[in-house]
Amino acid sequence: MKKTWSIVVIYEDAATRENAVRVCDHLVKRFWAEGELDVNWWSCAMLEEPVQACQGVEKAVQADLIILSLRRDRELASSVSEWIEGWLAQRGEREGALVDLTGQDVEAGGAAAERHIYLRHAAHRGGMDYLTREPETISWSMPDSPESVTARADRVTSVLDEILHTQPTPHTPSLVSAISN
Numbered sequence: 001m002k003k004t005w006s007i008v009v010i011y012e013d014a015a016t017r018e019n020a021v022r023v024c025d026h027l028v029k030r031f032w033a034e035g036e037l038d039v040n041w042w043s044c045a046m047l048e049e050p051v052q053a054c055q056g057v058e059k060a061v062q063a064d065l066i067i068l069s070l071r072r073d074r075e076l077a078s079s080v081s082e083w084i085e086g087w088l089a090q091r092g093e094r095e096g097a098l099v100d101l102t103g104q105d106v107e108a109g110g111a112a113a114e115r116h117i118y119l120r121h122a123a124h125r126g127g128m129d130y131l132t133r134e135p136e137t138i139s140w141s142m143p144d145s146p147e148s149v150t151a152r153a154d155r156v157t158s159v160l161d162e163i164l165h166t167q168p169t170p171h172t173p174s175l176v177s178a179i180s181n
Helices: 014-031 050-062 078-091 110-125 146-154 158-164 175-180
Strands: 003-011 035-043 065-069 097-100 129-131
Touching (some): 003 014, 003 050, 014 035, 014 065, 035 050, 050 078, 078 110, 097 110, 110 129
Parallel strands (some): 003 065, 097 129
């Protein structure tokens, strides 16, 4: 059975939506053998409507990926930051990634730098990865069945094997401790 990953995309206008469509198409091509992508699209204008913003928060709480495709030359709209704070308050320990397709133009200063810093901190507050390009993987969660946890615990990795087969060195008092006694 294939896994289904939930993606929420926030875009600002036709150009930023097109950018997000390209990224999502590429994700579908890369991960179609592993699972399906359930993509939910929300414009910044939709987030200004209370009912739609609440629906967007509900989707973001459960999303594996939250993709922001916004214009570089503008500050983060208050409706977007309010929406982010809304899902952050409800997300809990759920892993995932916040993907900022706007990029991290920190050196440009001003609104772009402030937006980057805010989004990076928001992702970290939510226990999420913060990415400025499409992710290499979209599978973060640990196995949830007792059998898969047991199988993982029983597996002897190369690191564990090395630890198990390394003879401990005997403890010898250091010269400093011998002098102080």
